[in-house]
Amino acid sequence: MRCGISRRLISRYQDGELGNWRRRRLERHFESCLVCRAELEADKRIWALLDAAEVVEAPEVMSRLEGRLGEPETVAWRHSWRLAPIAYAAAVVLFAVAGSLGGVFVAARRQLPAEGAPDPEYAGFLEEIPPGMAPIVSMFQPERTP
Amino acid sequence: MGDRRAFRALVEKYRGPLYRFILRQVGRPAVAEELLQETLLRVYRAASTFEPRAAVSSWLFRIATNLCLNEAQSAHSRHEVAAEAPDVATTQADPAKALENKEVSVAVEAALAALPPQQRAAVQLVRFEGLSYAEIAEVLGVSVGAVDGLLQRARQTLRQQLQHLA
Numbered sequence: 147m148r149c150g151i152s153r154r155l156i157s158r159y160q161d162g163e164l165g166n167w168r169r170r171r172l173e174r175h176f177e178s179c180l181v182c183r184a185e186l187e188a189d190k191r192i193w194a195l196l197d198a199a200e201v202v203e204a205p206e207v208m209s210r211l212e213g214r215l216g217e218p219e220t221v222a223w224r225h226s227w228r229l230a231p232i233a234y235a236a237a238v239v240l241f242a243v244a245g246s247l248g249g250v251f252v253a254a255r256r257q258l259p260a261e262g263a264p265d266p267e268y269a270g271f272l273e274e275i276p277p278g279m280a281p282i283v284s285m286f287q288p289e290r291t292p
Numbered sequence: 293m294g295d296r297r298a299f300r301a302l303v304e305k306y307r308g309p310l311y312r313f314i315l316r317q318v319g320r321p322a323v324a325e326e327l328l329q330e331t332l333l334r335v336y337r338a339a340s341t342f343e344p345r346a347a348v349s350s351w352l353f354r355i356a357t358n359l360c361l362n363e364a365q366s367a368h369s370r371h372e373v374a375a376e377a378p379d380v381a382t383t384q385a386d387p388a389k390a391l392e393n394k395e396v397s398v399a400v401e402a403a404l405a406a407l408p409p410q411q412r413a414a415v416q417l418v419r420f421e422g423l424s425y426a427e428i429a430e431v432l433g434v435s436v437g438a439v440d441g442l443l444q445r446a447r448q449t450l451r452q453q454l455q456h457l458a
Contacts, residue, residue, distance in 0.1 A: 157444045161418050163425050191458040192451050196419050198396040199404065204311035205325050208303050211332055215296065 147175040152182045156189050299336050306349070307332070310356055313416050316404055317360035318367075327363060331356045350427045357413055357431055364409055396457055403453035411446035414439055 152175050158164050159172055176183045310331060315324040334355050342351060404412055410432060417423040417431060425439045432439065451458075 154444070157447055158425075158440060161425070161443070163440075188451065188458065189447060192447065192454055193419065195396065195400055195454050195457055196404075196415075196450075198393060199400045199420070200397050201308075202312055202315060204308045204328070207307060207325070207329050207332065208300060211303065211329060211336075214329075214333060215299075215336055 147171050149175075149179060149182055152176075152179065153185055156182075156186055159186075160189060160193060295339075299339070302335070302348070303332055306352055309349075309421055310352060312420065313353060313413075314356055314360055316401075316412065316416055317357075317409060318363055319405060323363060327356070327359050330359055334359075346430060347423075347427055349421065349423065350430045353417060353421070353423070353431045354433075360413075361409065399454060399457055403450050406453065407446055407449060410434075411442045411449070414442040415446045415450075418443060 152172060155164060155168065155172055159169060164172065176186060307328065311324060311328050314327045314331070315321060318324050318327065331352065335352060338355075342348075404415065407415065413432060414428055417428045418425070423431070425436045425443075428439045429436045432442075434442075
């Protein structure tokens with residue numbers, strides 16, 4: 147096993163996260179590599195120091211919890227305020243989209259020709275056609291019902 | 293809603309580990325106590341949705357972790373210090389030994405407090421609570437490989453911080 151791989155596995159080795167095969171290979175490497183063994187020992191010492199972390203006694207909470215168990219679930223106001231800017235932004239976007247869609251709809255309604263009236267765009271198009279092409283174009287004109 | 297007798301047994305078993313985990317995450321005893329209560333309330337209310345495929349401890353620490361991260365974000369936006377080393381007291385017969393232990397303890401707590409929240413949570417869960425990498429991955433919502441990475445980086449930082457004591 148190479149030293150680079152060995153160093154990467156030290157953490158998992160210490161935490162008992164290596165399978166038997168890998169663990170044995172790593173242990174064999176430690177037997178032959180002084181540098182990696184020193185790394186392991188240094189890591190062990192640091193990990194052991196964490197035992198000095200104090201075991202703090204937890205406060206008694208059950209009596210206070212008993213009174214709250216029947217309460218209906220409410221949103222914690224302390225945290226819900228963070229959602230307010232998102233809600234405002236969503237509302238603004240929604241109004242903007244609704245407004246622009248409404249505007250487009252109203253404009254489209256205004257531009258529609260009256261029932262039975264010739265389509266001004268189509269009439270303009272016909273005017274621009276060279277005289278020789280008119281009979282061909284007229285073949286593709288939609289039939290109008292009387 | 294859960295069964296109250298079972299809930300009481302669960303509170304007795306886990307309030308210590310949960311409180312210590314939360315206290316190291318937020319650094320302030322009053323906030324830690326509030327978050328401990330909130331964690332346990334959520335556990336009680338969500339007991340019916342608990343999936344037995346997950347370990348109870350993973351589930352509890354996941355709820356606590358989410359609350360701690362929310363609190364850290366709120367504290368950050370309120371420009372408060374995210375995690376201070378909690379003030380710990382020792383009970384030793386030998387005063388010299390007690391003082392030495394107190395110094396080590398303070399240094400360890402300060403080194404833990406200096407870690408980024410996810411690294412600190414991973415260290416706490418593997419070292420103090422004995423959770424496996426797979427369980428920690430579930431608690432933190434990351435992959436097992438990511439847990440390995442978090443712990444490797446945390447070890448490097450702790451080594452730099454605590455070298456003088458080792």
